[in-house]
Amino acid sequence: xxxxxxxxxxxxxxxxxxxxxxxxxxxxxxxxxxxxxxxxxxxxxxxxxxxxxxxxxxxxxxxxxxxxxxxxxxxxxxxxxxxxxxxxxxxxxxxxxxxxxxxxxxxxxxxxxxxxxxxxxxxxxxxxxxxxxxxxxxxxxxxxxxxxxxxxxxxxxxxxxxxxxxxxxxxxxxxxxxxxxxxxxxxxxxxxxxxxxxxxxxxxxxxxxxxxxxxxxxxxxxxxxxxxxxxxxxxxxxxxxxxxxxxxxxxxxxxxxxxxxxxxxxxxxxxxxxxxxxxxxxxxxxxxxxxxxxxxxxxxxxxxx
Amino acid sequence: xxxxxxxxxxxxxxxxxxxxxxxxxxxxxxxxxxxxxxxxxxxxxxxxxxxxxxxxxxxxxxxxxxxxxxxxxxxxxxxxxxxxxxxxxxxxxxxxxxxxxxxxxxxxxxxxxxxxxxxxxxxxxxxxxxxxxxxxxxxxxxxxxxxxxxxxxxxxxxxxxxxxxxxxxxxxxxxxxxxxxxxxxxx
Numbered sequence: 001x002x003x004x005x006x007x008x009x010x011x012x013x014x015x016x017x018x019x020x021x022x023x024x025x026x027x028x029x030x031x032x033x034x035x036x037x038x039x040x041x042x043x044x045x046x047x048x049x050x051x052x053x054x055x056x057x058x059x060x061x062x063x064x065x066x067x068x069x070x071x072x073x074x075x076x077x078x079x080x081x082x083x084x085x086x087x088x089x090x091x092x093x094x095x096x097x098x099x100x101x102x103x104x105x106x107x108x109x110x111x112x113x114x115x116x117x118x119x120x121x122x123x124x125x126x127x128x129x130x131x132x133x134x135x136x137x138x139x140x141x142x143x144x145x146x147x148x149x150x151x152x153x154x155x156x157x158x159x160x161x162x163x164x165x166x167x168x169x170x171x172x173x174x175x176x177x178x179x180x181x182x183x184x185x186x187x188x189x190x191x192x193x194x195x196x197x198x199x200x201x202x203x204x205x206x207x208x209x210x211x212x213x214x215x216x217x218x219x220x221x222x223x224x225x226x227x228x229x230x231x232x233x234x235x236x237x238x239x240x241x242x243x244x245x246x247x248x249x250x251x252x253x254x255x256x257x258x259x260x261x262x263x264x265x266x267x268x269x270x271x272x273x274x275x276x277x278x279x280x281x282x283x284x285x286x287x288x289x290x291x292x293x294x295x296x297x298x299x300x301x302x303x304x305x
Numbered sequence: 306x307x308x309x310x311x312x313x314x315x316x317x318x319x320x321x322x323x324x325x326x327x328x329x330x331x332x333x334x335x336x337x338x339x340x341x342x343x344x345x346x347x348x349x350x351x352x353x354x355x356x357x358x359x360x361x362x363x364x365x366x367x368x369x370x371x372x373x374x375x376x377x378x379x380x381x382x383x384x385x386x387x388x389x390x391x392x393x394x395x396x397x398x399x400x401x402x403x404x405x406x407x408x409x410x411x412x413x414x415x416x417x418x419x420x421x422x423x424x425x426x427x428x429x430x431x432x433x434x435x436x437x438x439x440x441x442x443x444x445x446x447x448x449x450x451x452x453x454x455x456x457x458x459x460x461x462x463x464x465x466x467x468x469x470x471x472x473x474x475x476x477x478x479x480x481x482x483x484x485x486x487x488x489x490x491x492x
Contacts, residue, residue, distance in 0.1 A: 009355060009389050009392070009393060012355050012358070012359045012385070012389060013385070013389065015359060016359060016362060016363065016381060016382060016385045017382070019363055019378065019381065020378045020379075020381050020382050022378075023377050023378030023381075024376055024377075024378050024379065024428065026377070031376065031377050034371075034377055035370065035371045035377050036371075038367050038368065038370075038371035038377075039371035039372050041319070041368070041371075042322075042323055042326070042368075042372065045320075045323045045327075046323075046327070049327060120327070121323075121326035121327055121372050122326055122327075122329060122332065122338070123326070123338075123372065123373045124325035124326045124338055124340070124369055124372055124373055125338070125369075125373040125374070125375055125421075125432075126337060126338050126418070126433075126438075126441050126445075127418075127422065127425070127432035127433045127434060127438075128373060128374035128375070128432065128433065129433070130373070130374045132326070132372060158374070166374075168374065171433075172374070172433070173431040173432075173433070174374065195433065199435065199437075200433045200434065200435045201336075201433050201434075201435050201437040201438070201441075202437075203336075264333055265329070265333060
């Protein structure tokens with residue numbers, strides 16, 4: 001009996017080691033497809049929970065009194081009027097912006113459309129930061145697209161299946177974002193948003209690393225995406241500087257950044273889907289190109305639109 | 306234990322991983338996501354055969370990794386090693402005792418993340434580890450310690466509900482004396 005157990009354990013060990021070795025040696029893309037296929041097994045449960053949530057919400061709506069509804073209606077009408085006024089002003093600003101862009105020769109930036117996804121799962125492991133959302137390839141989601149909330153940037157799409165996607169969040173080692181800070185002397189300093197070196201498991205804290213050694217960033221200053229690299233469009237708010245310290249014997253400065261988005265309690269995420277015809281990053285201005293061409297740089301691009 | 310028990314254990318693993326990924330109140334309150342698979346593995350190793358242990362390690366590990374940024378399959382080996390060690394020594398363990406179950410749950414819940422992290426770091430990954438990891442291990446240990454005896458109770462109830470029970474009310478009454486032989490009526 002004892003020998004039989006030993007043999008069974010040994011065979012079991014070989015089987016498991018083989019399975020693990022094969023899985024870990026799979027190419028990254030194949031592994032990603034396998035992962036998404038297996039995580040698809042949870043979709044019935046996620047769908048069931050989602051529909052239960054909707055039913056609970058509808059039930060809650062039924063028991064709202066008429067007086068409360070009227071008050072909410074009045075409040076929304078006021079808000080609607082204010083938004084209409086803002087929209088008119090924004091349209092005027094956009095026209096003015098377009099005229100100035102034409103004058104300077106800058107290509108118009110297309111912000112892309114936003115797709116709202118509901119967070120259906122958080123990473124069950126304590127050592128990664130990711131969430132799964134209910135948007136997939138059928139909704140136009142692609143790997144690498146930036147994700148945000150109304151508060152600010154939260155991360156980027158890591159893998160996509162037909163029906164759901166995995167979004168890796170800021171602070172995870174798999175996400176690095178080029179970010180900039182407008183300092184008090186009107187100069188922009190750029191660095192890279194990465195995992196916090198002092199508190200890596202702090203949900204809403206990241207580092208802005210590789211700032212210049214003579215950086216003058218100070219607590220409270222706004223950190224936004226820079227747009228370098230083409231993944232994240234420029235201008236998305238990320239957070240505010242908390243403090244800074246010198247690194248690499250004074251060669252660089254590292255600042256801690258408190259994120260605007262609360263990553264611990266994400267329920268909905270907007271994925272920024274760019275149009276097919278435009279790149280994520282604006283093309284360089286032809287006027288600047290012409291300027292550089294005067295300084296003997298023959299191979300400069302002069303794309304105009 | 307039969308095939309039905311194995312299927313039931315695997316179904317519990319599926320639901321456990323779903324709950325780990327979906328239910329956020331423990332994560333929000335304590336900053337830690339508790340893991341129920343090591344506790345379930347302790348239960349499976351103490352009550353089931355080696356096939357169930359292997360199936361739980363592979364399927365549970367795959368389900369867990371599919372919702373995580375872990376490379377697929379990295380959780381399988383730690384789960385299996387916990388299961389196989391307990392399974393080999395289970396005749397020596399006092400598996401019926403609440404305290405023994407709890408201690409095994411605590412040890413398994415601490416060893417599983419540690420072994421997984423070891424594999425991850427050896428594979429060139431950079432997981433998020435810091436001083437808070439000690440707090441996470443502490444909470445995981447407690448959660449595993451509570452969950453293991455709970456699994457024993459749940460499965461005992463299920464088994465009681467699904468299996469035939471021996472009939473306890475026998476027609477024979479112990480307080481009645483049967484006298485054999487002829488009886489004489491005096492009147």
